[in-house]
Amino acid sequence: MTEKNTGKIRNEKGQFAKGNQEGYRGGRPKKEHCITDYLRELGNLEDGPLKRKRLLDLAERIWARALAGDIHFVNLIYDRLEGKAPDRLIADIKHEHKSIEEKIKEISNKTPEEIIAEINKEIRADS
Numbered sequence: 001m002t003e004k005n006t007g008k009i010r011n012e013k014g015q016f017a018k019g020n021q022e023g024y025r026g027g028r029p030k031k032e033h034c035i036t037d038y039l040r041e042l043g044n045l046e047d048g049p050l051k052r053k054r055l056l057d058l059a060e061r062i063w064a065r066a067l068a069g070d071i072h073f074v075n076l077i078y079d080r081l082e083g084k085a086p087d088r089l090i091a092d093i094k095h096e097h098k099s100i101e102e103k104i105k106e107i108s109n110k111t112p113e114e115i116i117a118e119i120n121k122e123i124r125a126d127s
Contacts, residue, residue: 011017043055066073101112110118 045054062073066077
C-alpha cells in the first residue's frame, strides 16, 4: 500500500475500491526497443554512391516486382495505399424463426406439455 491509499484496496465484489491509489498511476510503461524501431532506424540509413535512403530503394524494388506482374507485391502495394479490406463472411440467412412450441411439434407429434411431463418422469426415475 502507498501512503496515499486509504487502506481499502478492494470492495466486497473484489473490484478496486473507489479512490484506491495502488497500481500503475502513470499507466502502462512505454515500450522500449522493438523490431519496428530497429527496422525504421536501419531503413533511414543512407547507402551507396547517391546516399539514398534504404527505404526508398526497398520501395522501388517492391514497385518493380509489382509492375513485373508479381501478385504478392501488387497486393502489398494496394493494401498499403488503400488500406486492407475487411474480411467478410457471407451467410445465407433464409431460415425461418419459429417458436419453441412449433419446433417441438415438428420433432414430435406430442404437445409441449406432454414432452415436459415425460422429461420430468425421466428425471424422477434417475433420482
